[in-house]
Amino acid sequence: MYVVCIIRVIMVSSSMSRVMCVSAAAGVLSSSVEQKIYVELNETVPCVRLLNATHQIGCQSSISGDTGVLHVLETESDLDWILSSGPHPPYMVIMETAFFNRSVMMRMKNSSRVAGVAVIVSKTGLADNFSPHTTCPNQNTGVYSASYGSDLANCNVTMWNPLGNGLSYEDFAFPVFALKDENQTQVIRKCYQDHNLRVNGSAPQYPLCAMQLFSHMHAATDTVTCMRRTDLQNRFSINPEVLCDPLSDFNVWTSTRPLNNSAKGHAANESVVIAATRLDGRSFFWEQAPSAEGTVSGIVTLLATIQALSPVTQEAPPPRNIFFSFFQGEAFDYIGSSKMVYDMERNDFVIDLNNVHSMLEIGQVGLRRGRSLWMHSDPVSRQNKSVDTEVSEEERKLSLFSHALSLDQPSVSQPLPPSSFQRFLRVRGIPGLVLADHNTSFNNRYYESLYDDAENLNVTYPPDLSPDEQLVYETDAAKSLAEVATLVARSLYIQAGGEKKNLNNITADPKIWFLHQHVSDCVRLLWFLGSGPPQFYIGLGPRIHGPVHSVTRFVQYILANLTGTVTNLTESQCQNPSEVNTENKDLFSYFWVSGPASVNNTGEPFCRSASVRLSKAVSPAFELLEYGSPNYSIIPQSRWKSIRARIFPIFKYCPLLTNHTSMESFRKWTLMTGFVVQGHKWTCL
Amino acid sequence: MNLERMPNEEKLSLCRRYYLGGFAFLPFLWLVNVLWFFKEAFLKPAYTEQPQIKSYIKKSAMGLILWVAVLTTWITIFQHFRARWGEVGDYLSFTIPLGTA
Numbered sequence: 001m002y003v004v005c006i007i008r009v010i011m012v013s014s015s016m017s018r019v020m021c022v023s024a025a026a027g028v029l030s031s032s033v034e035q036k037i038y039v040e041l042n043e044t045v046p047c048v049r050l051l052n053a054t055h056q057i058g059c060q061s062s063i064s065g066d067t068g069v070l071h072v073l074e075t076e077s078d079l080d081w082i083l084s085s086g087p088h089p090p091y092m093v094i095m096e097t098a099f100f101n102r103s104v105m106m107r108m109k110n111s112s113r114v115a116g117v118a119v120i121v122s123k124t125g126l127a128d129n130f131s132p133h134t135t136c137p138n139q140n141t142g143v144y145s146a147s148y149g150s151d152l153a154n155c156n157v158t159m160w161n162p163l164g165n166g167l168s169y170e171d172f173a174f175p176v177f178a179l180k181d182e183n184q185t186q187v188i189r190k191c192y193q194d195h196n197l198r199v200n201g202s203a204p205q206y207p208l209c210a211m212q213l214f215s216h217m218h219a220a221t222d223t224v225t226c227m228r229r230t231d232l233q234n235r236f237s238i239n240p241e242v243l244c245d246p247l248s249d250f251n252v253w254t255s256t257r258p259l260n261n262s263a264k265g266h267a268a269n270e271s272v273v274i275a276a277t278r279l280d281g282r283s284f285f286w287e288q289a290p291s292a293e294g295t296v297s298g299i300v301t302l303l304a305t306i307q308a309l310s311p312v313t314q315e316a317p318p319p320r321n322i323f324f325s326f327f328q329g330e331a332f333d334y335i336g337s338s339k340m341v342y343d344m345e346r347n348d349f350v351i352d353l354n355n356v357h358s359m360l361e362i363g364q365v366g367l368r369r370g371r372s373l374w375m376h377s378d379p380v381s382r383q384n385k386s387v388d389t390e391v392s393e394e395e396r397k398l399s400l401f402s403h404a405l406s407l408d409q410p411s412v413s414q415p416l417p418p419s420s421f422q423r424f425l426r427v428r429g430i431p432g433l434v435l436a437d438h439n440t441s442f443n444n445r446y447y448e449s450l451y452d453d454a455e456n457l458n459v460t461y462p463p464d465l466s467p468d469e470q471l472v473y474e475t476d477a478a479k480s481l482a483e484v485a486t487l488v489a490r491s492l493y494i495q496a497g498g499e500k501k502n503l504n505n506i507t508a509d510p511k512i513w514f515l516h517q518h519v520s521d522c523v524r525l526l527w528f529l530g531s532g533p534p535q536f537y538i539g540l541g542p543r544i545h546g547p548v549h550s551v552t553r554f555v556q557y558i559l560a561n562l563t564g565t566v567t568n569l570t571e572s573q574c575q576n577p578s579e580v581n582t583e584n585k586d587l588f589s590y591f592w593v594s595g596p597a598s599v600n601n602t603g604e605p606f607c608r609s610a611s612v613r614l615s616k617a618v619s620p621a622f623e624l625l626e627y628g629s630p631n632y633s634i635i636p637q638s639r640w641k642s643i644r645a646r647i648f649p650i651f652k653y654c655p656l657l658t659n660h661t662s663m664e665s666f667r668k669w670t671l672m673t674g675f676v677v678q679g680h681k682w683t684c685l
Numbered sequence: 686m687n688l689e690r691m692p693n694e695e696k697l698s699l700c701r702r703y704y705l706g707g708f709a710f711l712p713f714l715w716l717v718n719v720l721w722f723f724k725e726a727f728l729k730p731a732y733t734e735q736p737q738i739k740s741y742i743k744k745s746a747m748g749l750i751l752w753v754a755v756l757t758t759w760i761t762i763f764q765h766f767r768a769r770w771g772e773v774g775d776y777l778s779f780t781i782p783l784g785t786a
Contacts, residue, residue: 049784060784218783221768228772229781241783638784 041188041211041645043181044118047172048286049217049638050332051226051244053628056219057168058638061116061175065214068092068115070192070647073099083111087203090115092211094179094188098125102165109172116175116213118645120185121450129445132167132284135159137448141333141633143422144415149380152415158440160417161447168284168448175213177645178285178450191647211647219244219638224627226636244636248541248618249549251336252279252326252556254306254563256313256496258587258611259321265347267355272323273496274359274432275488276337276420277302278330279555281536283450289331289537290453293444296536297366297457297481299326299555304485304508305362307562309493312505318498320357326555327420328617329538331448333633336617337420341427342632349615353424358394359432360492361421365484366457366477367443371406373484374439378416381429390431398433398491401503404483410439417442435488453533474510482510540637541618556612560591564610574607589613688725696725697734704741712752715745 049058072094082091108114136155144153179185191209219226226244233240277298281291329335343349382388419434446452459477485508574592577583588609595603621632707715726739767774768786
C-alpha cells in the first residue's frame, strides 16, 4: 500500500487528490503534506446528538466526515444557489446569523445538496428573537397532565415560550457547527472570496474551497436502544464501545441551620421552607449555554438572598429552617429536582416531604418590565382549602415587602410556568410560589439560546471602566436583582417564622452581581479561570468530565464563602475533619481554600467550614433502569470519537472527495471487482 | 492437486469426500467440488467411475443452490429489516453499526 501510493504521487504529480494516499503512509512525509493541504479550525462548537424515549435530536455526520464546497449564505439568491442551481453540490453552508431560523434550517434538512452547516455566531444581523427551545418547555414531565389540571396541560392556557422554534429538538442528518471566533470566520470568508465567488452569475471554476466537518455520533434511535446496545457492548465485546451517557451532575444545597447529612429520611422537629432556583441552561450547540436571563438571574438573586439572610439567621434564627437549593439539569425534563424529590420519597435524603412546609422558587427575574414581579401559583392544588390558605399567606408575606416592586398575581386559572416546584407538586400538594418577571409568556426573547447573554440582561458598563472597576460597579440589572433578592430574603425570614424586628437588617447588596462576570477575590478556582462567560450546560458528571462541573463548583464555593465560617484547621485536618473532635463532618463540609488576593501573592490558604452540600443530579430513570419512563427525564448524550473541522482546496472534479455517496459506490465496485478476480482464480483450479 | 495425474479411483474417493464433507454445514466444499470435478464429470470421455462422479457433482450442485438461496434470502431480510426489529435485531447482531438505526 505504501509503495503503490508513492508511485501514484510521482506519476500524477499535479493532481493533489492523490496526495491523500501519501498521508496513509507513516513518516515525516505525511504531516508536512497534510499541513499544506488542510487548515484546521479549532474554535468551532458542534451540535451533538441527544436521545429521548422515542426520538433522536441533534446532528449527525458521516463516520469519515462530511465534505462540501463552501458557500456563504448571505442573501436569498444564495439559498437558491445552494438548494437548486449551484453546480457543485453538496455544499457546506456558511450561514450568516440572520438566516439561522427554522424555515431555512428545515429547507436545508430536506435538501440532499447540503453537506453541513456552519453558523456564524455574532450579534450583527441577529433577529429580534431566537429561541431554539420548544414553545412549551418540559411539557410532559411537569405536573400538568391528563390526570392533573388537564385543561391546563400542554400549554393550552398559556404558551410560555411562544417565540420558540423547536430547532434544538429536530433531528439533522448533517453536522451543524457554530463559528464563534471572528478571526477564524475571517479565514473561512477569505477562502470563499478567493475561490468560490460567483462572477456575474456564472459558476466558479475549480479549484474551489471546501470544508469538512467531523461529528459522528455513536447513539441512534432512542434511549432504550442506546442503553441496550451499550449493555450488549459491555457484556459481549472485547473492546466495549459506550454509545451514550446519561446527563448528570450535582445539585447544590445549603440550609440556615445545618442538617445532619448522615441521617437520611424524616428529620425530627424540622419544618423547612425551600427556596429554590435552577442552575443550568442549554442551547442548540453542545456545552454552550450562557443563559443569563434564564438561569443566572435566578442564581444571582438566590445567592444575594442567602448573603442577605445569613448574618440575621445566625443571630436570631427563625423557628423554621430555610433550605436553599440550586437544581441542575432542569432544562432536560427536571433532572435535578426529580432526583431530589425521588430521594425524599425513598427516605434517602436529609429531609423528606413531611418536613417541607412550603416552597418559594425564583424563576426568570432579570427582565422586569417597569417594577412588576409576578407570583405564580398552582390553581389545582389551591382547590384544597388548607393549601390555598397557606399560599395566600405566602403571597401576603411577599407583598408586605414590595415597596420598590409591584407584586402581582396572574389570573387564578393560569398554571405554573415550567419550574422545579412542579416536580414537588407531582408528589405532594405543597403550598408554594414561583416568582417571575413575566405574567403570561416569557419576557426572555432568547430563551435557552446562545444569545441569552449579559447583553440580553442589559448589563452594560460605562465604557471607561477597567475590569476591576467593573467588578464593583452597580449596573441597573444588579440593582434590579438586588431588589428582588431583598424581597425574597425578608419574606423567607417571615415565612420561616422569624420576628419582624430583625427585618431591616436584611438587605441584598447589588455588588453581588460580580458573580456573573468574575470570581470573587476570596475564592480562586484554577479551573474556573477560563476565557469567556461561564456556560451552564449540565454535562456528563465526574465519571466522564473529571471533577465536578465548574459552575456547580463555583456556586458551591461561593455559598461556602457567604455562609461558612473560617476555622483554624490544617490542610490534613481539613480533609479529615472527623479526627478533630470540635468539628462535625455530618453537619458541615470543609473546604481548603486560598485566602484573599493581595498585590504580591494569592494569600494564605485556610480551611472553611460550611453547611453546603452537593447531591447527585441524575435522572431516577437511569437508576431504576427504566429507559422508556414517561415520568422522569431520560435524556442521554451520545458519545463520539472525534469532533473537528477543517477547510481545504479541491483542485479538480473528483467524485471520491466531493460526494460521500460516490465514495460508497466506489467501495462497492472495488469489492465486486475483487470477487470477480478471485472467482476467476478459482475456476482455473 | 492435479487431477490429470490421479488414478480414477482416487478421483472418485476425493469427490465423495468433498460431497460428504459438505453436509457438515460447509457449502463451500460443494462449490469447490462442482467447480473442480465439472470437467471430469461432463466433459471427459466416459470411464468407469464417471457416472458416480457425475451423480456426486449433481447432488453437490443442488445442495449448493439450496444453501445460496437460503443464505441470500436470510441476508436480504436481515439487512433490510434489522433496524425495524429493534431488540431482536440487536440480539441477533454480532456488530451493530454506530450512529445509525
